[in-house]
Amino acid sequence: MALAFDEYGRPFIILREQDQKTRLRGLDAQKANIAAGKAVARILRTSLGPKGMDKMLQSPDGEVTITNDGATILEQMDVDNQIGKLMVELSRSQDYEIGDGTTGVVVMAGSLLEQAEKLLERGIHPIRIAEGYEVASRIAFEHLEQIANKFEFSAANVEPLIQTCMTTLSSKIVNRCKRSLAEIAVKAVLAVADLERRDVNLDLIKVEGKVGGKLEDTELIYGIIVDKDMSHPQMPKQIVDANIAILTCPFEPPKPKTKHKVDIDTVEKFQTLRQQEQKYFDDMVQKCKDVGATLVICQWGFDDEANHLLMNRDLPAIRWVGGVELELIAIATGGRIVPRFQELTTEKLGKAGLVREKAFGTTKDRMIYIEHCANSRAVTIFIRGGNKMMIEETKRSIHDALCVARNLIRNKSIVYGGGSAEISCSIAVEAAADKYPGVEQYAIRAFADALDAIPMALAENSGLQPIETLSAVKSQQIKENNSYCGIDCNDVGTNDMREQNVFETLIGKQQQILLATQVVKMILKIDDVISPSDY
């Protein structure tokens, strides 16, 4: 690329490796960027809504992912284009913040870009467009607040929460048992939620999956599942009212960290050493027994000798349990993690109503269930499914549902789904547009048109006539002054989303609009792209 030429027509060498860089500037840069953004959005468009399709993605090492989740699709696509990457990050931030609506936000941004392109062709300054969008997004933001409904639920009445989670799950492959999954998600979130502080730590919900069985077998366990088995095959498989010692020290003689050497020069000394080792084992087991433990869970392993001793003394044990799981077990059972045998006391034991080892089907796989815990602040969702891909997708879907439930606990407001909120915003923005003097008016109107993209895509994906359906719904909304009319994706026969019970969280929707506007503004503001030319 040449920045400038001197009097004799020779280029200046101003930049390092100037000839290896390409530079795109002005309207061309904007057009190229918009095209890239639109391309990404187009890929996701067909995934939107309950009748949206899934994508199959193969990673470089051959692993196959089938998903409907926007953030996952983009993440795995490995987008190379810079603007494309911005779209990926857009989807990711929606995922981080809200956890749901990752497809919608990209579709929205794509459609905003499409509208911006038209305006650019008319010669409107890109910043003016961006500013118009910003004004419009604020109108839409406030409008959403107006049409939102507050939503009362309590620990006893969780139905509204379940309904909202079902809306999220309906677009996923697992929608055939969305009811039961939604219930699981809601119960799990309520179990760990701190309703007073409106804080939910999703880390306390463990999602575990196992191939086999069917999706309907997915269950919520008020406790923890560990993918381990008892250290000795002859140990009891079921322990009622277990007192659990949670250890982070191995069942072996303690070792000083400092380098050490034991000089053995006589047979007697060797025997004392041997005896002492055995005494250690003995003491350890005895110590556990003394404080009343009926189950030992250990972060480290123990050798056959200790294992045998434990077996003999009738003390079941589980070894090699990971740190995170150990912590969850401690939280669930109300126990304390004990770093040293000397510290072991009765108060530090965790309590669980039932610990059992469960085998699955004909496989040898076993898992340990720790249930009926004293404190069910940590729960596990155990997913079953036909194959690994299915389980992975179910995990993602459950994650979305968990996030939705969490968001509702944070903020009780909801808006109605099925594109109704977007249509309503579009009408409001369109009406407000006329009040703005100047070029921004066009941009605001374009924003309103862009908002139509989501219901349009919904209709298209559901096999309906997009334009006819949208215009019908829009006129209905204006005529009846009813912001609950949306696209009837499942052909239930009514447009009223209240009757269909299709809800989305208010913050999720608001976030979508703000995030999409923000990124579009960023893309529009670029008028100069300098990159290595092999790109």
Add this chain to the structure above:
Amino acid sequence: MSSMMQPQIILLKEGTDTSQGKPQLISNMNACMAVADVVRTTLGPRGMDKLIHDDKGTTISNDGATIMKLLDIIHPAAKILVDIAKSQDSEVGDGTTSVVLFAGEFLKEAKPFIEDGVHPQNLIRSYRTASNLAIAKIKDLAVSIEGKSMEEKKSLLAKCAATTLSSKLIGGEKEFFATMVVDAVIAIGNGDRLNMIGIKKVPGGTMRDSFLVNGVAFKKTFSYAGFEQQPKKFVNPKILLLNIELELKSEKENAEIRLSDPLQYQSIVDAEWNIIYDKLDKCVESGAKIVLSRLAIGDLATQYFADRDIFCAGRVTEEDLLRVAAATGGTLQTTVNNVIDEVLGTCDLFEERQVGNERFNIFSGCPSGQTATIVLRGGADQFIEEAERSLHDAIMIVRRAMRNSTVVAGGGAIDMEISRYLRQHARTIAGKSQLFINAYAKALEVIPRQLCDNAGFDATDVLNKLRQKHALASGEGASYGVDINTGGISDSFANFVWEPAVVKINAINAATEAACLVLSVDETVKNPKSESAQGDAGAMGGGRGRGRGRGMRRR
């Protein structure tokens, strides 16, 4: 390139050919103007951003200094512009685009004179005089905000910050961020401790979700099992800050213990455990409820603290820890012995909170209040990066404004006024200098002109209106600048488009210096592009390049 194995000969040939005298001077000026053209479009509220993609990643920026740095300019004369952008950045933090534009424009105005055979030194002398006059005029025009009440001062500072932010990506929320920046700067007081303002970046959310913590906030550090059982909220806790490891480890790396009697084994083990337990006990005894360490806090300690309802975090970065120390009034301890109450910090509220996808430890309501942390949110990494740069500019501006307390009208108003003043002054000078000062005055008009160009207005039209206003004898038009919203002109001062005087002063100073420097060079000896092998061994001279061995120069 193998044919160029004997660079001297080629160098001489080429050197005598073009790199001397007037052609060289003009060539240098052209190069500088070309560079100025790159950043030209980023000026002002309607300025555009640049996307620069290199092997270190992608940057989207509107900040002149950042763009100049990333362009990786190697042209020796053009490099001067990079340097002045940098110096402007480190000196005042904002106006980096303006300074480059000024320099480019000064050279552009000088070019016809050079072509007509004026001696560069004549130009240089006149430019210097003009710049001195201009600076004196700015000082004269500047309005002091000293002696106002705190409330008033705050809103005035916010105006300055808003002017800086208006040209940035976060311009849409400039009031929101301006108040945030002012609060942060006021919080840290007058000290020269910019690092007391922490900026944390969390992807996700919208920029409106950004918030200011009147204290310290940092991301949850790596934690061991047991951490979740610690309490996550304290009111008025005592805070112990450590710089030691709380972990079971060998006390001495090279020590070795020899045991002859197996019975002694236990005592060694106990001794080791006692060391660590002793440390932990002392932490607990100090009465602290929160223990932070720059080094690791191991799983044993985590569980020990969890048992005693104490919150701990290990591997806190040094700057965060220093901020906590400053905020809470605690002192960093390198030992747990003799921990007295005075070295413990405290704050009103400590809490672990979810921010986006991360959990954050937030200390708020700190007694000394000399720190502030801004948690930035945004849709994409590049977005947050750019927001951080913008906030940095705004912070610098507010700090500058606080210290110097004089502001001038922005939006090109001050530039137009100096330009008018210089033109008027030029008429009183006899001789060539009159022309040069006039040229200087014309160059200063570049700011309002570029503002109009970027916004898509008719620059000539707007500039004529401005000239008319500024020429009014009464002087009432002195603060008129470009109105970016309507395409007309308006009183910038009344519309609160303000910038600290020091930004303008520094920009004019630096740009004039740079222009004079370029003008004074009449010969460049530059050796030809050499292959990498030679380049690595050769003297990279003043080149700050990352040694790819290309395009190096020797003076």
